[in-house]
Amino acid sequence: MFSKILIANRGEIALRILRACRRMGITSVVAYSEADRESRAVQLADEAVCVGPAESRRSYLSAPAILSAALVSGCDAIHPGYGFLSEDDTFAEMTRAHGLAFIGPPPEVLERFASKAGTRTLLAKHGLPTIPGSGMLRDDAHALAEADRIGYPALIKPSAGGGGKGMRMVRSPRELQQAMTICRSEALSAFGDDSLYLEKWLEENRHVEVQVIVDRFGHGVHVGERDCSVQRRHQKIVEEAPSPALDDGRREALAEAAISAVVTAGYENVGTLEFLLDRDGNYYFIEINNRIQVEHPVTEMLSGLDFVVEQIRIAAGEPLGYSQPDVLLRGHAIEFRINAEDTEHDFRPQAGTITGYLPPGGPGVRMDSHLYAGYEVPPYYDSLLGKLIVWGPDRAAAIARSRQALDELIVEGVVTNLPLHRALLAHSTFLDGEFTTNLLDRVGSGAFLAAARAA
Amino acid sequence: MTDSHDSDDNDRRTIARLADDVVPTLIERLVHSELGELEVREDGWRIRLRRPVGPADDGASVSLADAAATRVSRASDAADRSRPTEQRPRAADRPARPERPRDLLTAVAVGYFTPRDGVTAGAAIRRGDVIGFVDVLGVRQEVVSPLDGVLRELDVEPGQAVEYGQPLGRVESSA
Numbered sequence: 266m267f268s269k270i271l272i273a274n275r276g277e278i279a280l281r282i283l284r285a286c287r288r289m290g291i292t293s294v295v296a297y298s299e300a301d302r303e304s305r306a307v308q309l310a311d312e313a314v315c316v317g318p319a320e321s322r323r324s325y326l327s328a329p330a331i332l333s334a335a336l337v338s339g340c341d342a343i344h345p346g347y348g349f350l351s352e353d354d355t356f357a358e359m360t361r362a363h364g365l366a367f368i369g370p371p372p373e374v375l376e377r378f379a380s381k382a383g384t385r386t387l388l389a390k391h392g393l394p395t396i397p398g399s400g401m402l403r404d405d406a407h408a409l410a411e412a413d414r415i416g417y418p419a420l421i422k423p424s425a426g427g428g429g430k431g432m433r434m435v436r437s438p439r440e441l442q443q444a445m446t447i448c449r450s451e452a453l454s455a456f457g458d459d460s461l462y463l464e465k466w467l468e469e470n471r472h473v474e475v476q477v478i479v480d481r482f483g484h485g486v487h488v489g490e491r492d493c494s495v496q497r498r499h500q501k502i503v504e505e506a507p508s509p510a511l512d513d514g515r516r517e518a519l520a521e522a523a524i525s526a527v528v529t530a531g532y533e534n535v536g537t538l539e540f541l542l543d544r545d546g547n548y549y550f551i552e553i554n555n556r557i558q559v560e561h562p563v564t565e566m567l568s569g570l571d572f573v574v575e576q577i578r579i580a581a582g583e584p585l586g587y588s589q590p591d592v593l594l595r596g597h598a599i600e601f602r603i604n605a606e607d608t609e610h611d612f613r614p615q616a617g618t619i620t621g622y623l624p625p626g627g628p629g630v631r632m633d634s635h636l637y638a639g640y641e642v643p644p645y646y647d648s649l650l651g652k653l654i655v656w657g658p659d660r661a662a663a664i665a666r667s668r669q670a671l672d673e674l675i676v677e678g679v680v681t682n683l684p685l686h687r688a689l690l691a692h693s694t695f696l697d698g699e700f701t702t703n704l705l706d707r708v709g710s711g712a713f714l715a716a717a718r719a720a
Numbered sequence: 721m722t723d724s725h726d727s728d729d730n731d732r733r734t735i736a737r738l739a740d741d742v743v744p745t746l747i748e749r750l751v752h753s754e755l756g757e758l759e760v761r762e763d764g765w766r767i768r769l770r771r772p773v774g775p776a777d778d779g780a781s782v783s784l785a786d787a788a789a790t791r792v793s794r795a796s797d798a799a800d801r802s803r804p805t806e807q808r809p810r811a812a813d814r815p816a817r818p819e820r821p822r823d824l825l826t827a828v829a830v831g832y833f834t835p836r837d838g839v840t841a842g843a844a845i846r847r848g849d850v851i852g853f854v855d856v857l858g859v860r861q862e863v864v865s866p867l868d869g870v871l872r873e874l875d876v877e878p879g880q881a882v883e884y885g886q887p888l889g890r891v892e893s894s895a
Binding site: 299314315316317318324329330332333334336337338355363 | 768829830831832856857859881882883884885886
């Protein structure tokens with residue numbers, strides 16, 4: 266097992282990893298940018314090393330800075346968290362070349378699954394249905410030709426990353442040409458790679474993803490699915506498990522197909538396979554996330570597993586130590602992403618000082634957040650302030666507890682998206698489990714907020 | 721999608737072209753740069769050249785960059801020898817530094833600091849003079865004086881690990 270891990274991330278996930286390290290008796294070193302000097306993770310860390318200025322390209326995204334920090338602090342492994350360098354196979358390889366372990370899939374596995382287009386082809390061979398799509402787009406002319414072949418509407422997606430950045434739905438060649446430039450520059454600034462591909466756009470779909478864990482010896486389990494259909498501009502807002510859109514038979518079939526495909530394709534460590542689910546219950550594989558996900562706690566609430574501990578164990582070469590029948594999923598869990606954004610003004614990101622913070626409590630309530638009163642939310646990074654995760658024995662109970670928890674939660678000093686969460690829990694589409702991924706964009710979140718105010 | 725024969729042929733042609741045109745240019749650039757690694761992506765292919773930085777490095781990518789290896793591997797050897805385990809930056813002695821005074825020398829990166837030969841306390845220096853280097857994975861990054869003046873004590877020992885922005889010393893202005 267590792268003795269000292271460098272945490273190459275910030276915000277709530279840096280804290281999450283730090284807690285896992287502490288539980289395992291591993292010394293933690295937090296790598297931070299100048300903008301995060303006063304962060305909770307830096308305060309709680311055993312050691313902390315400043316790696317660069319606020320600009321993430323020169324700090325959290327700088328492979329040399331992160332590696333150098335790990336070497337000078339005597340770490341034997343690096344946990345990249347999510348985003349930043351977490352799915353960068355070059356970084357994983359550099360990490361190994363310097364004699365350190367990368368906590369995630371090994372570089373050659375990351376490389377195999379790095380390209381989304383390549384991964385779809387690979388997993389299609391292993392039995393997963395995929396959405397019609399293109400290979401890597403060479404230029405605008407190639408994009409136009411591919412879009413003609415696939416048909417409009419089409420979705421432009423970046424090959425290198427996730428999280429909705431660099432993604433646009435286009436309905437015509439004109440829209441495609443306009444969006445390509447924007448997507449390229451968004452993808453370049455978010456992931457350092459501007460390669461894009463196209464995917465057929467399904468008008469009404471749900472986003473369902475399967476959590477998997479595979480050890481170095483080819484033993485793997487799935488830990489059920491999550492439904493992340495509540496999205497705004499391809500950014501997940503609320504996630505829940507199990508999916509209200511699947512019956513037990515389909516649920517089992519989807520999860521079995523996912524785990525068997527990734528095990529035979531040679532995946533390793535913790536990962537998530539994302540699918541779109543159409544109205545008729547057909548599922549299509551869209552991409553794999555080779556890292557811990559923001560919404561992993563939803564499945565932790567159902568399974569009792571600690572996915573960060575599992576990541577660390579597997580990266581250290583330990584065998585999984587359990588098999589599918591040992592994985593028991595109980596009850597229902599919902600996660601609400603608490604973001605510093607102004608829902609009344611086009612979700613504009615907010616920065617500023619947190620003047621008051623009180624997390625909710627009670628049975629089945631978990632708050633993963635790096636906030637404290639006096640903390641200054643820097644303007645340089647994403648707007649995630651924390652995640653409220655609520656468990657109940659069934660969906661109705663989880664929703665009832667969620668309402669209470671959202672009412673208790675106090676975040677003062679910056680505007681948050683809490684009103685939208687409360688509005689969602691008052692809306693019949695969510696309560697009936699009927700959400701589709703483009704609903705918020707189509708109807709407009711303003712309509713949800715207005716309906717909640719009127720009620 | 722083209723069929724596999726076509727794409728095999730295309731791949732071969734592309735590889736041949738990249739090997740003839742791009743790789744020699746990259747080797748040339750790497751040799752004459754301070755960079756540790758160069759990567760380009762073209763036509764869906766990726767070419768990466770990396771300087772050897774340690775014994776764990778793999779041979780395949782090193783062989784291409786052998787010509788570039790000598791100078792920098794010496795620098796990283798030096799860093800290895802002087803790597804002081806007891807001098808790692810700790811959370812406890814992180815500098816509190818909301819305002820950075822103009823006369824302060826700070827580390828430009830996280831790594832191992834080495835003063836330039838001949839630079840000691842009391843030396844007269846000019847703005848832009850190189851005071852020392854921070855070794856980041858075998859690549860030296862220059863620490864330069866912010867103004868004309870006299871170097872006061874250096875706060876860090878040669879070979880000491882430093883973090884980004886860490887104060888290294890002060891320059892007393894001659895103005």
